Amino acid sequence: MDQSETPLLSALEEYRRLDRYGFSPPGHRQGRGVDERVAEVLGRDSFRADVLASGGLDDRLTRNGYLSRSEELMAEAVGAEQAFFSTCGSSLSVKAAMMAVAGNDPGGLLLGRDSHKSIVAGLIFSGVTPQWDEEMHFSHPPSPQQVREMWDKYPDAAGALIVSPSPYGTCADIAGIADVCHERGKPLIVDEAWGAHLPFHDDLPTWAMDAGADVCVVSVHKMGAGFEQGSVYHVQGDLVDASHLSNCADLLMTTSPNVLIYSAIDGWRRQMVEHGTELLGRALDLARTTRERIERIDGISVLDDRLLGDEASHDLDRLQVLMDLDELGVSGYQCADWLRENCRLDVGMTDHRRILATMSMSDDEDTADRLVSALEALSRAAESFDPPPRIDLPSPDELQLESVMSPRDAFFGRTEMVSADRAVGRIAAEQLTPYPPGIPAVVPGERLDRAVVDYLHSGVDAGMNVPDATDSSLDEFRVVVEG
Ligand SMILES: Cc1ncc(COP(=O)(O)O)c(C=O)c1O
Known part of the structure; x- marks a missing residue:
């Protein structure tokens, strides 16, 4: 295939060039009807490009086949058998993969307890039975041996789903895990939301399709250059029926679906191939020097080799710069707030002692300098911060809640x-997810204990966001009425 082609982008360009017009949605008619104050902020050009239905760019409305051609180009570019685009993020793609593999299978799906909240949402929505792994891997994906033990325990599961890279950039031994699944003739789904860029550079961790996964889901907007919500799911082999998926x-x-999202994926694929x-x-070189510069700042240390090893992760995406602030004696929440207020700089994941700066191919010396200078200023300013509010951190064992009801029954029950x-002692009926990174501390159907209630409550007081809680102050919890 000719990878310089961009079927969707070119169709959009032609639509403009030919001055076409449609008596069909979107109602803003290429921005003509948009309020000036809206156009000032969003740019009228973004509306001019939003022409999917009227432009014949939607494969359902015409036989032009722009979308399917663009998906074929993507599959070829990354070496998957098939690729499908979605405009609702990996949140949708991962649910589709779960349903395709285990939607009607009482054996359920093997899952890591560090799954993203969209996976838990998939369980609630589809009724798929989760077969949780027993340990809670906050930053380390499971090892092949742990997945093997899971299969020994739940041999009838329909497949396994792992998250790799984690939102911190730590990666699983996907090839080893895929082998374990395939020995049993079962498929492996990889939630690779943070790995859209992996196929395009040899020094990045192995990407899931090369490692033998059957389905993998990526968010182009996270580590690629797509609009928010742009996601692709890839499939290969015969363990998962691609058309059912x-x-x-x-x-x-x-x-x-929004043609801006599709077309940006189309153009990003061409950019990556070329x-x-x-x-x-x-970007990797810049991340390496930036890590070295941050490492020299007093009180801030960059997590690197400590995240790797037998008991830890198999590989690391070093574009994810995870910093430990423990020596500064302040919390990640305080630092993120300070950086936002004083340096107009936002960081990614934040917790009681860490912050994460995600670097991308769009960063350059200037943005890296801005990050390093801000962190230097933070290191100086931290002395004057109030002592951080105490968070009652439970041990990993205490965070391991007993699952006593299906997430779906708990969520939809009384x-x-x-x-x-x-x-304390009641069954949770809601997800409770510190965000970012979006890994639920509590899943509906789990029995709440004192440690987790105190942890979340004290976390919110210290600056943690738990956006899915019915009561965001966590003074109250939504629980199942039993009996
Ligand atoms: C591991 C993981 N999976 C899935 C998602 C959902 O991706 P999206 O935001 O593209 O819907 C996220 C989002 O942060 C994530 O971190």
Whole structure:
């Protein structure tokens, strides 16, 4: 195939050039009807490009086949058998993959307890039975041996789903895990939301399709250069029926996908094929020097080799710069707030002692300098911060809640709101997810204990966000009415 082609982008360009017009949605008619104040902020050009239905760019409305051609180009570019685009993020793609593999299988799906909240949402929505792994890997994906033990325990599961890279950039031994699954003739799904760039540079961790996964889901907007919500799911082999997977996605998908999102994925694929090695190579070099510079700042240390090893992760995406602030004696929440307020700089994941700066191919010396200078200023300013509010951190064992009901039954069952004290010992009916990174501390159907209630409550007081809680102050919890 000719990888310089961009079927969607070219169709869009032609639409403009020919001055076409449509008496069909979108109603803003290429921006003509948009309020000036909106156009001032969003740019009228973004509306001019938003022409999917009227432009004949939607494969459902015409036989032009722009989308499917663009998906074929993507599959070829990354070496998957098939690729499908979605405009609702990996949140949709991962649910579609779960449904395709285990939607009607009582054996359920093997899952890491560090799954993203979109996976838990998939469990609630589809009724797929989770077969959780027993340990809670906050930053380390499971090892092949742990997945083997899971299979020994739940041999009838329909497949396994792992997250790799984690939102911190730590990666699993996907090839080893895929072998373990394939020995049993079962598919492996990889939630690779943070790994869209992996196929395009040899010095990045191995990407899931090369490692033998059957389905993998990526968010182009996270580590690529797509608009927010742009996601691709890839499939290969014969353990997962690609057309069934696509039908599952269709159940969840909008009927009005945004052509801006599709076209940006189309153009990003061409850019990566033509310049990915050079752009990502430069980003990796910049990340290496930036890590070294940050390492020299008093009180801030960059996590690197400590994240790797037998008991830890198999590989690391070094574009994810995870910093430990323990020596500064302040919390990650305080630092993120300070950086936002004083340096107009936002960082990614933040917790009681860490912050994460995600670098991308779009960063350059200037943005790296801005990050390093801000961190230097933070290191100087931290002395004057108030002591951080105490967070009652449970041990990993205490965070391991007993799962006593299916997430779906707990979520849709009869529920009530009770005070934090009265919630201890009750079955949670809501997800409770410190965000970012979006890994639920509590999944519906789990029995709340004192340690987790105190942890979340004290976390919120210290600056943690738990956006999916019914009561965001966590003075009250939504629990199942039993009996
Ligand atoms: C591991 C993981 N999976 C899935 C998602 C959902 O991706 P999206 O934001 O593209 O819907 C995220 C988002 O942060 C994530 O971190």
